[in-house]
Amino acid sequence: MSTSRTTPWTTFGGDLHLDLTERRAAGAGLRAALEDALREAVQEGRLAPGTRLPSSRALGEDLGIARNTVVEAYGQLTAEGWLSSRQGSGTTVARRAVPSPAVRPTRPQTRRPAARYDLTSGRPDLSLFPRTAWLAAARRALATAPHEALDYSSPLGRLELRQALTHYLARVRGVRTDPDHLLVCTGVTQGLGLLCAALRERGARALAVEEYGLPPQHAIVRAAGLTTVPVPLDADGARVDRLDARAGAVLLTPAHQYPTGAALSAERRAEAVRWAREQDRYVIEDDYDGEFRYDRQPLGAMQALDPERVVYAGTSAKSLAPGLRLAWLALPDALVEPVARLKALADTMSPVLDQLTLAELITSGTHDRHVRRCRLHYRRRRDQLVAALAEHAPHVRVTGIAAGLHAVLQLPPGSTPEPELLARARQAGLSLNGLSWHRAPALPPADTPPALVIGYATPPEHTFPAAVRALCELLREA
Amino acid sequence: MSTSRTTPWTTFGGDLHLDLTERRAAGAGLRAALEDALREAVQEGRLAPGTRLPSSRALGEDLGIARNTVVEAYGQLTAEGWLSSRQGSGTTVARRAVPSPAVRPTRPQTRRPAARYDLTSGRPDLSLFPRTAWLAAARRALATAPHEALDYSSPLGRLELRQALTHYLARVRGVRTDPDHLLVCTGVTQGLGLLCAALRERGARALAVEEYGLPPQHAIVRAAGLTTVPVPLDADGARVDRLDARAGAVLLTPAHQYPTGAALSAERRAEAVRWAREQDRYVIEDDYDGEFRYDRQPLGAMQALDPERVVYAGTSAKSLAPGLRLAWLALPDALVEPVARLKALADTMSPVLDQLTLAELITSGTHDRHVRRCRLHYRRRRDQLVAALAEHAPHVRVTGIAAGLHAVLQLPPGSTPEPELLARARQAGLSLNGLSWHRAPALPPADTPPALVIGYATPPEHTFPAAVRALCELLREA
Secondary structure, three states, rough: HHHHHHHOOHOOOOOOOOHHHHHHOOOOHHHHHHHHHHHHHHHOOOOOOOEEOOOOHHHHHHHOOOOHHHHHHHHHHHHOOHHHHEEEOOOOOOOOOOOOOOOOOOOOOOOOOOOOOOOOOOOOOOHHHHHHHHHHHHHHHHHHHHHHHHHOOOOOHHHHHHHHHHHHHHHHOOOOOOHHHEEEEEEHHHHHHHHHHHHOOOOOOEEEEEEEEEHHHHHHHHHOOEEEEOOOOOOOOHHHOOOOEEEEEEEOOOOOOOOOOOOOOOHHHHHHHHHHHHHEEEOOOOOOOOOEEOOOOOOOOOHOOOOOOOEEEEOOOOOOOHHHOOOEEEEOOHHHHOOOOOOHHHHOOOOOHHHHHHHHHHHHHHHHHHHHHHHHHHHHHHHHHHHHHHHHOOOOOOOOOOOOHHHHHHHEOOOOOOOHHHHHHOOOOOOOOOOHHHHHHOOOOOOOOOOOEEEEOOOOHHHHHHHHHHHHHHHHHO | OOOHHHHHHHHHHOOOOOHHHHHHHOOOOHHHHHHHHHHHHHHHHOOOOOOEOOOHHHHHHHHHHHHHHHHHHHHHHHHOOOOOOOOOOOOEEEEOOOOOOOOOOOOOOOOOOOEEOOOOOOOOHHOOOOOOHHHHHHHHHHHHHHHHHOOOOOOOOOOOOHHHHHHHHHHHHOOOOOOHEEEOOOOHHHHHHHHHHHHHOOOOOOEEEEOOHHHHHHHHHOOOOEEEEEEOOOOOOHOOOOOOEEEOEEEEOOOOOOOOOOOOHEEEEEEEHHHHHHHHOEEEEEEOOOEEEEEOOOOOOOHHHHOEEEEEEEEOOOOHHHHHEEEEEOOHHHHHHHHHEEEEEHHHHHHHHHHHHHHHHHHHHHHHHHHHHOOOOHHHHHHHHHHHHHHHHOOOOEOOOOOOEEEEEEEOOOOOOOHHHHHHHHHHOOOOOEEEHOOOOOOOOOOOOEEEEEOOOOOHHHHHHHHHHHHHHHHOOO
């Protein structure tokens, strides 16, 4: 095709794909072919009701046919009721019942059953997301970003964010890293998957996980071809003196064990790092709620003990929103190449706009103010929960509340068994998980009284008091 | 820890992690421990120059120590030159040479060598990215999105975008799908990886790929555990009559073969679909530049021939920007479950904010206008390139220019061999690829004259004429 013959496909009011070739080949006249193609597009729902069609001039030019042929075809389809033509507003697709574009039966949506009160853990109060501040930061970031910021770039992520995170993580969590050892990933989900794949490349076949943890993480580990080997827990966190020799690394939640809430003691931290050094293994530190600590002794990241043996994993899922899918790994030097290579194969790099925006949010100080506001909010909720339980269900022991967005409620021996308790909760419109749901795979059920994991951040503010009341009601008779 | 003893860690002007416990345990006094911790934070770069410290009152409250102790510590460090104290602006970290937080030598950045003119193919003109319209759409989207839009949701992606894409792809590309069969992924890179993993689960061990293609895609296929088996090309596109029996699917670029530019003929399309049906295989249609067709006969997606046998893969990388990492798959019913499950394991779901924004951009009509503008821009560039070559290098045959953002320049037999030509190009400041770079793995070198693949979209507008001149110069003597 020579260039001189091209006609502006670009004169369209909106793009429209109409194929007349086949119909013409089958012997149809131009007008009939056009009518037929348009009718089919409306019938199939490819042209949605209300859609404005290109002008007859534009469509004629585009298809290389006489304008009048288009006018006639539009007229015919208007007469048939497919199109609607009104003075001044051009020709549009008629707003009548047309089949939806669904060519197959609609699938059932996979979403959570709508409980009245969501007390499952793991998510923040989404009404706190700083929409205005985020948009303002996005505007500032896009105003100054060079064009190449919108291009493919390093699999590690945008340098702007890695620089901002280097300082932020050092300041807030004591992490020792630099932009060359930070990798931005699409949630800790992806970060953990990449790490497991990298560990498997270097020969690992198992990952040690805490006795209680996050079942979706266990699934990720197994999908990466590693088995999970459990580490027992006690009041000082994971029993790292009992680390399995088969494990290529251990996944820990040192600041606030998930979900039991213990903080890993200084001795245990040192011991885990010693194990990693001596056995040429790694520690993966999942700092999932590191910003939310309510007491006077904030626990820094254990990564600082040995940045070459501890991978630090952080996320914006709690401080901003899970939907951002914006998380990061501070990597030992030896893992940068394999993890970055696997990231490039997985999705080239993480999306850039949110990265630029978060970098701006952090460096402008807005992020700090936002986290502070959230911390006050969650502490107040925690205090409300604790006070209500002390008053209405004093037999329940509340633990793990020095940090984070959830609490563990331990019931006394002889209480209603967990499955029955959960069934009653469902009936009362409460969505929550038992502690046993969090138990690592391949472990026998624990011989302990029932316990619930309560996420107190998620319910909207106006339903929180009612949610707490419903919970107390449930526990009073448990 | 009882709640009543918690002190506002939240009164900070900015978050700061200071661990006094260890220093106190080692026998240091409170003030000395604080001074030491602050000094170390500045030395290590955890507190960057210019950072404003919390007020003495706030820090004292936070650490549970007397305000005066903080005042004294600040005074000492100011005297030592680490901090700077000025009336009215509080205490800040001194702007003096302090070691960077880098604890390890800086890695060399892996970026493209800075050629003067980038004529490699595969990327749009990033200066066209509609920053203002994008931000306006983001604002509108965030103004109406419910809080749950920021939460975890379906691995398929946000319903808003899948609904918008259903109509958009039907209208513009003739794709027959619905929101339940669309999956939003982080670039076609991820989509292809997920598809390969799903195919492998159902027993496939090989994927058929076109004789020339995109080497990074070949790497993704192999990383997913599939071998690539090549399909020969001719002027009508892939020779699908020669599909290898081992292939579980074939990856095609029907609208505009990448990079040679041929359109897959109607007969070949029908034949590929027949093969997929009869052999229980799939066709993956990579519609990487489907919006950019400059002639009168736009080619619809071949997915419409059989939505249960053809996976349609589309992307915003050319129409908006690669950095968005926003792409989609229209899946056959049988592949929805496995691909969605693998997506959930990979990264739960794609980030939501860009999805909401793109949905708004499409439904508001802004996206159509933007694409139209880009199409005019690229057509003009293509015409400039073709005209310049016709004048200054008439011996070069220009092909594949009916669509897309690149052209193939075929040199006559006996021309300078490709490696030498590329070396000369580098010397002239031109970054470009030879056709042979695109050859599928495990194929012997083609016995054809040298050819170059020229991406004409990437150079900034003001350098484009010079880039074309440099290219003509190179080819004149080739």
